[in-house]
Amino acid sequence: MKMPQILILLLIIFHVAAGFPTDRSGRDKLVSWDDVNVVSHGLLQLGQGLKEHVDKTKAQMRDVNAKLKAFNSTMANLEKKQQEQDEALRAKSKEVEERERQAAELAEEVKVKVEKLNQQTENIHSRMDRLEKVLSVPTVDSNNSDHTGVPFIQRLVAAQNRRIDQLVEKIQQQQDKLEKQSLHLQALQSKVSQKRVKSHRRRDEEMALRGEAEKINAESGLARDCHDLFVRGQRVSGVYTIQPEDCKPFNVLCEMTSEGGWTIIQKRQDGSQNFNQLWQSYKNGFGSLNGEFWLGLDNIHSLSKRGQNILQVELSDESGQHQAARYQFQLDGEEKKFALHFEQESSSGLQEKIMTTRASGLPFSTADRDNDLAADVNCAELLSGGWWFGSCGESNLNGKYPRRPRALRKQQARRKGMFWTTREGRSTSLKTTLLKIAPVSVKQ
Incomplete structure (x- = not known):
């Protein structure tokens, strides 16, 4: 029962009650059963309307509480997702820093190997120069009759040539390893650069949408x-x-x-x-x-x-x-x-x-x-x-x-x-x- 109907019943009950006599002589008169029935029926309808109104209000309150719980749950999920995204960004940042550190260490290692290789090369050149000096001096016997030292020099030259060939082969192997490490370093640097490009891509796209890049190019006046x-x-x-x-x-x-x-x-x-x-x-x-x-x-x-x-x-x-x-x-x-x-x-x-x-x-x-x-x-x-x-x-x-x-x-x-x-x-x-x-x- 709606609220306006409840108010009408209250007015009817009040009117009926007002019809009862209030003087001493009227109290002796008997109240008719019809009036009593009307009042009782009105009270019953009033109680029923109040009960329905209370039930409806409770149902509305339960609905509101359920919606509030759903809203709170949604907010909690959003906060959790935001925390997970922040943690993922921090993890990616640490990963980029770790790769940069590895790239720097690899570059330093390559530099040290190149210096060692240069030192080995200098040693080879020094030994070859000394060998050329030895070969430039003729070796003769005590009677100055024959070059008895020639076979020894030939064996020495052959041994030195074999040693040089081995060193050249080792140098070539070292150079191949350095080139592979250089390619690996380039790949790492490329990955780091791609990470940085992705982190700044959104800002660059926004600048492009605003037309700032075109404005800079138009106003630069470069040769x-x-x-x-x-x-x-x-x-x-x-x-x-x-x-x-x-x-x-x-x-x-x-x-x-x-x-x-x-x-x-x-x-x-x-x-x-x-x-x-x-x-x-x-x-x-x-x-x-x-x-x-x-x-x-x-x-x-x-x-x-x-x-x-x-x-x-x-x-x-x-x-x-x-x-x-x-x-x-x-x-x-x-x-x-x-x-x-x-x-x-x-x-x-x-x-x-x-x-x-x-x-x-x-x-x-x-x-x-x-x-x-x-x-x-x-x-x-x-x-x-x-x-x-x-x-x-x-x-x-x-x-x-x-x-x-x-x-x-x-x-x-x-x-x-x-x-x-x-x-x-x-x-x-x-x-x-x-x-x-x-x-x-x-x-x-």
Whole structure:
């Protein structure tokens, strides 16, 4: 029974009660049974309505309590999930720190092994020098009639040669181990970098959505290459930030001459940087602009899209002899495997052809991307490094740095290093290389 009906019954009961006589003479009169029945029936209905109202209120209270319990349980679950996520983030952070520590320890171990290997190499060179001095002095008998010491010297030379061969083999094994450890270290560093990239990806996406990256690029006003810096008045060689068209900014090493600015895309001088890298590293670039480096195929392609360009190659061998050549060149994008198109300038005045025109149009190759013309072998895997290989024979300026020219005397070992082939067909090991590009308007 609803509340308005209860109030009506109360009013009826009150009215009936008001009809009873209140004076002394009225008390003697008998109350009719109809009035009594009405009052009783009203009281019963009132009690029943109150009971129904109380039951309904209790049911509503139970419903509210159940909803509150469900809400509290949901809140507890959310707090538990938040704690689990916080613990997972802390665990991932500790894992990243542990991998960085392992990478640092591995790098230190590699450094110590390289120093030991260098010391062994110096000892070998010292012993070979002493042996050459011994062989340069003739041994004769007391009567000066015959070289009786020759057989002994021959046995000594044979023993030394066997010892040298064993040491060279051990050095090669140590070098192979160091290269495997270097690849493992690169893989660890790549994993650490991926962890860092993922942790900051959300922030970068939010910046991209706000258009901040486009705003920075639009307002930067950066030069398109080193020659553009020269045109703007810059005359000091060094590291600068440039931004070619339709490309993000990146740092380059500029060489400023009296005629213009050259952008250096490859530099090797002391073997401090390992050039035995895979496709992704050659695509993005590696090394230090203050030492040895490869600028990256993507960056070189963005520089060459501007128009006609000049590639100048400068080399020096172990004897200190310098060679250079200049080419008009163009580099395709990754969809065409970074194919290199070039033609040597006839008016450059440089005598040697560093790369023959037969190599024009060749795609770039690495150990994990075999794009060379050799059908039965991967030139990058055979010779080391990445290059525009034809048949594995003409040049490789990104091969291993020649640290042991005396020990590594075999032809195949020499061809694993930096080399180029002269017009006479002679393979020459290199000491330094420098590749730089500029627009065709730059003249020397």
